[in-house]
Amino acid sequence: MGIEISRLRRQYGQFTALDDVSLTIADGEFVAVLGPSGSGKTSLLRILAGLDQPDAGSVQRDGQDLLALDARRRGVGLVFQHYALFPHMTVAQNVAFGLRVRPWRSRPKASVIKARVEELLRRVELESYVGRYPAQLSGGQRQRVALARALAIEPRLLLLDEPFGALDAQVRVNLRRWLREFHRSLGITTLFVTHDQDEALEMADRVVVMNCGRIEQIGTPEQIYQHPATPFASGFIARGQSLPGELDDSHLRLFGHAWRLDDFATEDVHKVTVHARPEHIVPASRQGEGLAARLLGLRHVAGTVRAGLQMDGLAEPLEAEWSERDWARHAVAVGESLGIHFQSLTVFGSDKDGRVRARAELHPHQSVSPVAFGPWRRLEA
Numbered sequence: 001m002g003i004e005i006s007r008l009r010r011q012y013g014q015f016t017a018l019d020d021v022s023l024t025i026a027d028g029e030f031v032a033v034l035g036p037s038g039s040g041k042t043s044l045l046r047i048l049a050g051l052d053q054p055d056a057g058s059v060q061r062d063g064q065d066l067l068a069l070d071a072r073r074r075g076v077g078l079v080f081q082h083y084a085l086f087p088h089m090t091v092a093q094n095v096a097f098g099l100r101v102r103p104w105r106s107r108p109k110a111s112v113i114k115a116r117v118e119e120l121l122r123r124v125e126l127e128s129y130v131g132r133y134p135a136q137l138s139g140g141q142r143q144r145v146a147l148a149r150a151l152a153i154e155p156r157l158l159l160l161d162e163p164f165g166a167l168d169a170q171v172r173v174n175l176r177r178w179l180r181e182f183h184r185s186l187g188i189t190t191l192f193v194t195h196d197q198d199e200a201l202e203m204a205d206r207v208v209v210m211n212c213g214r215i216e217q218i219g220t221p222e223q224i225y226q227h228p229a230t231p232f233a234s235g236f237i238a239r240g241q242s243l244p245g246e247l248d249d250s251h252l253r254l255f256g257h258a259w260r261l262d263d264f265a266t267e268d269v270h271k272v273t274v275h276a277r278p279e280h281i282v283p284a285s286r287q288g289e290g291l292a293a294r295l296l297g298l299r300h301v302a303g304t305v306r307a308g309l310q311m312d313g314l315a316e317p318l319e320a321e322w323s324e325r326d327w328a329r330h331a332v333a334v335g336e337s338l339g340i341h342f343q344s345l346t347v348f349g350s351d352k353d354g355r356v357r358a359r360a361e362l363h364p365h366q367s368v369s370p371v372a373f374g375p376w377r378r379l380e381a
């Protein structure tokens, strides 16, 4: 049981904001919808909240048609990026709001509301702020009040749209961990919209990657990070970088070398995309080994070294990422040449409509045969 979103479509005039979106969310699950600006995340959330209707598709909750229900009867709690707290109400009044405006028949007694507000504020660790006004709170505290307010109505589904988007980096990181724990203790089905990869991967049980109104991949954070299903997911999540590879009779040709691709169905493949992620581009251990690259620059970021590398045949420099310790073994100065190896490459084969039909992971540096790495210009059948 849970929520079953099936083939949702939303058009704004000629523009398709959601294109055939299907997704099942289990009860109690924490799902992150991750995608760049304009990918359709908020459009999906608004439909679930009852603030908008799709042009096609359905949403069922435990077999019931959710789209047929009025927004107020969906049992949905909402938190947006920009704190929509009422500025003239205290923290306690803000949290109580959803209960106070209920029709009198379903409205709890004042003493019940008071007890519930106190309990919620305790949960979001703001019990001593009851009498404050939103202007007297930090951004992180306001978002926790917004969360308490959304929870006051005991929602069955919590929808969070970039709730930490307006906060500074350190507060975001703290609130991320806090919300993750908070969700564990509550167990409410939660859909969390973000464009921040780290946020999605760190918090969610499952991540839905969106691009241009479509779902590119659904999976656990580990699946998504380790095995991105499409070139978009690879670039957006794993910083996969395009290399100029070509398919030649079940071999991948790249930088004048060739590797055999096993288990790569080539029918329908119209275009091949080869991706390398920064941590898989490693410096060769001995001089004269590997593919030739020139070191364009180095940046030292939190224990890692990010190197810009120029390679023949590539318009854009590649980024490689190494640990400080590994890099210390290589005495190459900026502007000099070095040899590099690709530890792993991901090869995608897409059809004419851009759909991925085949996918393979190559480990050129570790492979012995038939990989033509080392004695470079050799193609083995």
Ligand SMILES: Nc1ncnc2c1ncn2[C@@H]1O[C@H](COP(=O)(O)OP(=O)(O)OP(=O)(O)O)[C@@H](O)[C@H]1O
Residues within 6 Å of the ligand: 012, 015, 016, 017, 035, 036, 037, 038, 039, 040, 041, 042, 043, 044, 195
């Ligand atoms: N009411 C509308 N009329 C026309 N176009 C719209 C409307 N609402 C959204 N769009 C368009 O639909 C696309 C998807 O918008 P949506 O807000 O769902 O994206 P998003 O992934 O949430 O982006 P962001 O991260 O910037 O909030 C965007 O290109 C947007 O311009």
